Amino acid sequence: MKTKSIIAVFIACCLGTVSCNKFGDINTDPTRSSDLDPALQLTNVQLRYSGDLETNEKIHLCLTMPLVQQVGGIWANRWGQMYIYNRLYLSSLWDYSFRNGVADMVSAVERTKDNPQQSNLNAICRIMKVYEFARLTDLYGDIPYTEGGKAYIGGITHPKFDRQEDIYANFFVELKAAAEQLDPAKDQVRGDLFYNGNVNAWKKFANSLRLRYAMRLVKVNPEKARQEATAAYEAGVFTSNADICLLNHEDIQNTYADMRGNGLSAAFTQSEVLPRVNNTFIEQLRSTNDPRMQHLFRYYIDIINRPFDRIDITDPVRAQIGYNGVKPTDYVWDEWLNPIQIQLSNGTTMEAVNNDQKVQLANFMIRNNAPFLHMTYAEVSFLLAEAAVRWNVNLGGNAATHFANGVRASMKHLSLYPSGPTIEDQQINTFIQGNSLIPGREIELINKQMWITLLMNGTEAFANWRRSGFPILTPSITGESTTNKIPRRLEYPINETEQNRANVAPAIVALGAGGDTWVNRVWWDKQ
Known part of the structure; x- marks a missing residue:
């Protein structure tokens, strides 16, 4: 699927006002102007990260959340749940991010770096630039970094690839420098949907990201991991839930054009059959008597195209069968369950059929304004x-x-x-x-x-599983699987391997035997 190129421009930002973690009406501009306000670029990138339907659907719902056995059971989950190869899906984030989030942040950083009136804006954009690139390199491995995004703003048509080891080294430099650059006495940043321009909050976010990326290195360079983790803590990381970096989406049904709603929620709810919870995930909460279980997992009778009107039948179904999801190897229609008779709280007796007996994520988790x-x-x-x-x-x-x-x-x-x-x-x-x-x-x-x-947050769950080795997951191999191993990265797009062959070749060699496959490992994931 080709990416629809849309830049969200906010009226609130144009007026210089934006409420914390909220956003107003969207205008769209199909072009990227060389003098576009960097604050608007920041807004656009922040919203796209979780509001874009295409990447959140493919990367989270179709690939990473099923790969780490959190959800599964529907046709859209099959690619990650059962390891069914789909080159188009593997390429989606690359194609979309480089032309949008990466290009915007590279541009914004470049155009604010020498402006003392935009010092804080520059620092925040540097942090966002690292955040954008980190998702890409964690999923693909070596990527264009020093020249990444410049095909869209600087005319570099065949960007060189940087080694992931070098990219990570620069992440630590950038996050440290950006955090130190932030100064409450300097420019007030507008258009910031994460922290409403609160530079002290951004300092903590930068240092917390530094901690996250430091711990990525525990297998490949434990001493560097220790040094950077210690330095990140000493610089000041999150200390309470008040520090959380989040984006509160609007209660609007997301589309490929309108990103105000939560893109992952839209991916969940646009299907006639919603994803079920994987039994591997259920068992973790059940075996520890986790109090979240009764809230996260619910039984519903689905109503097609009206996901939030579905009927909650959790209590009577749970009384008969406990919590039952889908096996890692199963679709929702596999291991067909016979109907059971249940009685609702209003006294009505009804029949719960197979699909009704496979538990789902609760409505509050997947609402448009989640x-x-x-x-x-x-x-x-x-x-x-x-x-x-x-x-x-x-x-x-x-x-x-x-x-x-x-x-x-x-x-x-x-x-x-x-x-x-x-x-x-x-x-x-x-x-x-x-x-x-x-x-x-x-x-x-x-x-x-x-x-x-x-x-x-499937991409981060996937990264942390690869980094730590836990939970230990049994591969969900079926007759449809195209590999007998759990995939550990995404493959480079065909247009990159064909049109930028000279630069991508060393990156493929660095992956080791087999080259550019989704079962090979990125640098920090090497055993």
Whole structure:
């Protein structure tokens, strides 16, 4: 599917006002002007990241969320759930990001770098530039970085590829410099949908990203990982849920043209049959008596094209069969279940058929106005807990303290969703007491909780699974699978391998035997 090239330009930004994490009416401009306001480019990139339907559908719903066995069961999940090769889907993020988010941020950084009146804007755009490139390199490996995006703004038609090791080294330099550059006494940044121009919040976000990327290196360069993780903590990372970087979307049905709604939510709800929860994921919560389970997983009778009018039948179905999703190898119509008779709270008796007996994500998780959580205090806490285990370092607490902080913060995330539940403190305390870290299994237990925390952020869940090795997933191989291994990266687009052959060739060699395949590993994922 060809990407529709649309730039969102906001009236609120043009007026110099934007409420925190909210946005107003959209105008569209099909061209990228050389004198486009960098603040508008920032707005556009922030919204596209989670509002664009095409990439969120293909990368999260079709590939990464099924790959890490969070959801599955429908036709759209098959590519990631059952490892069915689709080169077009593997190429989607590359094609879309380089011409949009990357090009905008490269342009905005370049045009603000020498303007003292845009010092904070420049720093924020530098952070966003790293954030955009990180998603690409984590999924593909070596990519055009120093010349990335310049095909659209600088006339470079065959950009060179940079090694992922070098790209990461520059990430740390950029995030450190950008955080130090931010100054509350300097320019007020408008058009910022994440933090409404709060530079102190951006400092914490930059340092927290630095921690995230530092921990990517635990397999390939543990000493560099330790150094950067320590430096990130000392510079000031998230310390509570008040620091979370998120975007609150509008309650508007997202389309390929209108990105105000949550793009992943639109991907979920546009299907006649909605994704089911994977039994692997259900079992993690069931085996630990996780209080989130009753809120996250619900049984519904679907109403075609009216996803939020579907009938909640959780209580009577759960009373008969407990929580039942789909196996990693199954579609929702596999292992067909016979109808059961249930009685609703109003006394009505009805029949729940096969599809009704496969549990789904609750409505509040996939509404159009569901927030997209870019980075959370819970993630920071789990990363600090893992650092404490790996290197016996005290970065504001020991592993047990950070783990407990992460669990508590993660459970409280649900209240950030409109109509989301509030998990009571006593429930959280009981869970923590019953699921403390076990010597020798700390990293496993920490990253299983990270897996839950990163639900609805498939690309990050996929990255953390590859980085940490947890949870241990059994490959979901079927007769349709085109590989017997769980894929670990995305393949380069055909137009890149054909039209930029000389530059992509070293990147393919660096992947090792087999070359540009989706079962090969990026640099930081090497065993």
